[in-house]
Amino acid sequence: MEYALLNGEIIDRSEAKVDVEDRGYQFGDGVYEVIRVYNGKMFTLTEHLKRFANSAESIGISIPFSIVELTEMLEELLLKNNLQTGNIYMQVTRGTAPRNHLFPTGNVPPTLVAYTIKGVRPLENLKSGVKAILTEDIRWLRCDIKSLNLLGNLLAKQKASEQGCFEAIQHRGQDVTEGSSSNIFIVKNGTVITHESNHLILKGITKDVIVDLCKKNNIPVLERTFSLAELGEADEVFLSSTTAEVMPVIEIDGNKIKSGNPGPLTRNLQEFFKKEIEKQCGVLVNNGI
Template sequence: MTRTVYVNGEYLPETEAKVSIFDRGFLMADGVYEVTTVLDGKLIDFDGHATRLARSLSELEMKEPVTKEELLSIHRKLVEENGVDEGLVYLQVTRGAADRDFAYPKDAEPTLVLFTQKKNAVNSPAAKTGISVISIPDIRWGRRDIKTVQLLYPSMGKMAAKAAGADDAWMVEDGFVTEGTSNNAYIVKDGVIITRNLSTHILHGITRAAVLRFAEVAQMKIEERPFTIEEAQNADEAFITSATSFVQPVVKIDDKAVGTGTVGPVASRLREIYLEESRKAAI
């Protein structure tokens, strides 16, 4: 089945969708994106993603191509048109098409593209078995809080993990874990959830915010600070969060088992709570 996608005000079959070769997203990676989860045909944390998108655009001095209300309408129409019960909506905004120049063009209109993907993440086997990660140096640019389409190094990290027989990579800078290639990183020690504090060093994860909020309601202890790979290896549990993996346990780091080497109770409980509460609040 051919998907319906959205390109600059038009709903089109994916085979007919086109973007200019002069688009700065293509030429300069001059763009930002968001991924919103779909569960039971509804959107999870849409407000959070829309707010972060607006912030990313503002930080890069880009125009907002449509209003938040219009964006919600586009998301809903694509979910309905493509019959997505479980999956995601990918959204990308670039500065638009202009002659190639490092300076921002003055009159370019933003390019807005959205498409859906069906994905069964709720019943992912990894949620029951856990995943393994390796550590790699974090050599990305210094504004990781802006969700840009500059994803080559995270892709290289994913491939390095696969080559090592692992599932993902945690990036390390100045001796401390920043985040995973496409997720936020956590450890649990003596019942305390530890995750890096927000700054320009990490993406301000929407799922991260929700999980920590639910953890507080469940009266779990939280400590926001950097941690090392060694500390993570000696933790009782470790896990990641993202829009497409929810809460996913990490059972091995650089070939060393975390805790018992099996999925722990904190990560399991947080995943249950996140899915339950997110479904209640979905729109």
């Protein structure tokens, strides 16, 4: 049997139902997290739980559990579902109330749901790299909140897929922001550059790990806005996310990045990232790149 977490209780997943008037369903009025699991252990759990709490707080939802309680519940869920490699999806909404744009008054409890998804590391893409397209960033101006409202991201990702590409790299005018579900990095003359974490992008947990790894390994790294022109002239490009890790980008809009192969600094960062996973979650058996 598969289990899910619903409002503090771990129950049969097929019984985990929410009301048609849940505000997440009707308005996307909630926030979410995706947490990677390797060897049955959650990677960068504290960072994900803090971001979850911050996202919820920034839209006025108070999560009815502490970080310690959430950790215990997620650990139990993992054990019950015997998840070794995959993801935990977790979301909290403003709860169920008669449909009204205004926040419900009175004591409406938030709805908190989590469940697990089996999934191996994307080894083929990590090895060979992926293609991307460029698309105008049409999203709102609070992309730092990991909101359930993902329409702009979905439209971008779908467009990429229809053109045989893995990711859509979004830009506001000449400034590159982020992927539809990833952060974007360029490498120029040995320096790693990625958008500063502000309201225009999601402060990726993977991005932060990569920036730290650069600093620890004496790789020059800058968090600043870069332009489409800089992207076009980059020595290497890669993207990052919880599920994609450090993923080389080898072609954008049909134009190869340099030789069209993953670059050497990207490869080094993949190695450092793998070591970081192993530090937290144990050795990745038969799962190397």
